[in-house]
Amino acid sequence: MNEIPLSHILFISTALFFIGMYGFFTRRNMITILMSIELILNSVNINFVAFNKYLFPQNLDGVFFTIFIISIAAAEAAVAIAIIINLYRSLHSVDVNETSELKF
Amino acid sequence: MNSSSIIFYIIAAFILSTGVLAVTTGKIFRSAIWLLFSLMGIAALYFWMQVEFIAAVQIIIYVGGIIVLIIFSIFLTQKSGEEMPKPTLKKTISSLLAIGFGFAFTYLLIYQYGFNSGNAPFELKIADIGMQMLSTTEHGFILPFEVISILLLAALIGSIVIAMKVKQPEK
Numbered sequence: 193m194n195e196i197p198l199s200h201i202l203f204i205s206t207a208l209f210f211i212g213m214y215g216f217f218t219r220r221n222m223i224t225i226l227m228s229i230e231l232i233l234n235s236v237n238i239n240f241v242a243f244n245k246y247l248f249p250q251n252l253d254g255v256f257f258t259i260f261i262i263s264i265a266a267a268e269a270a271v272a273i274a275i276i277i278n279l280y281r282s283l284h285s286v287d288v289n290e291t292s293e294l295k296f
Numbered sequence: 297m298n299s300s301s302i303i304f305y306i307i308a309a310f311i312l313s314t315g316v317l318a319v320t321t322g323k324i325f326r327s328a329i330w331l332l333f334s335l336m337g338i339a340a341l342y343f344w345m346q347v348e349f350i351a352a353v354q355i356i357i358y359v360g361g362i363i364v365l366i367i368f369s370i371f372l373t374q375k376s377g378e379e380m381p382k383p384t385l386k387k388t389i390s391s392l393l394a395i396g397f398g399f400a401f402t403y404l405l406i407y408q409y410g411f412n413s414g415n416a417p418f419e420l421k422i423a424d425i426g427m428q429m430l431s432t433t434e435h436g437f438i439l440p441f442e443v444i445s446i447l448l449l450a451a452l453i454g455s456i457v458i459a460m461k462v463k464q465p466e467k
Contacts, residue, residue, distance in 0.1 A: 195298065195300070195301050196300075196301050196304050198411045199406055199407055199411070200304070200308070201341075201345075202403075202406045203308075203403060203406075204308050204311060204312065204341070206399060206402050206403050206406065207312055207315075207399065208311065208312065208315055208334075210395040210398055210399040210402075211312070211315045211316055211318075211319055211395075212315075212319070213391075213394075213395050213398065214319055214320075214391055214392070214395045215318070215319030215320075217387070217390075217391035217394065217395075218319070218383040218387055218388060218391050219319070219380075219383075220380075220381070220383070221324060221374075221380055223324065223328075223366060223369055223370055223373070223374070224319075224324060224327055224380075226366065227318060227319075227327060227328065227331045227366065228319060230331065230335075230358070230362060231315055231318070231319070231331070231334065234334075234335065234338050234358070237338075237350075237354075238338065238341065241342060241345060241347055241350055242345065244418075245345055245346075245347065245418045246411065247411060249416040249417065249418035250416060252420070252424060252425060252428060255347065255349070255350060255420065255425065256425075256428070256429070256437050256440075258350055259350070259353065259425075260440055260444060262353055262354070262357050262358070263357075263444050263447075263448065264444070264447065265362070266357055266361060266362060266448075267447055267448055267450075267451035268451075269362045269365060269366070270365065270451055270452070270455045271451050271454055271455050271458070273365055273366070273369045273455070273459075274454070274455035274456075274458040274459040275458055276369055276373065277369060277372055277373065277459050278458050278459055280372070280373040281461075286373050286374070
């Protein structure tokens with residue numbers, strides 16, 4: 193178990209974070225942008241759990257932070273999808289380039 | 297190189313390859329399914345790290361909740377069989393450069409930091425999580441727990457209000 197150094201797990205989470213960033217930069221559809229945000233949040237969760245397991249095994253703080261991040265991510269996804277559906281109802285598109293109603 | 301580390305590298309390759317496919321594939325429904333596989337891989341990584349409770353929470357909330365929500369919203373707003381427009385070459389190259397440099401610098405910092413991990417055994421008892429979550433002593437998490445419950449209630453009401461269809465007044 194301890195043969196895998198911590199930096200390898202951090203490699204996964206860093207790579208996943210930047211994969212999410214790539215999707216965030218290149219996608220133009222709001223739902224796919226939301227998926228990229230989910231990837232980014234998951235990479236943060238991996239970081240918290242790995243730090244808790246490897247560096248502070250006597251505490252449980254990282255596990256608690258992960259639980260709270262997961263619940264906040266669920267709330268965020270619900271609100272974001274409500275906004276997307278409302279936007280689709282008024283604009284008939286969820287493309288970020290066409291949602292320019294709030295521009296001055 | 298024992299079986300545990302081989303399993304770790306298989307899980308890592310699975311997470312990263314499905315993650316890349318989730319952000320690059322052309323059809324939006326396939327993208328959601330690849331995201332589902334990536335989240336399942338992350339749950340497998342939690343099982344590998346022996347934090348079974350977080351793995352169960354990950355499967356229940358992400359795979360069972362958020363992905364289903366995303367797939368429903370795809371069916372409500374998209375023609376899911378169509379190809380999405382591809383990003384322009386300039387955008388692709390500049391994003392690849394940005395994330396390449398970002399990843400290189402971040403991982404260089406992590407690699408050079410040299411974490412000194414202790415060898416103390418880590419065991420996660422669900423009873424400990426429950427006790428600490430609801431304790432009011434110094435290291436208890438009762439206040440964030442209550443705040444999260446208010447936040448979830450607010451998100452519930454807020455998303456209903458936002459997505460509610462406003463009735464047109466009859467003339």
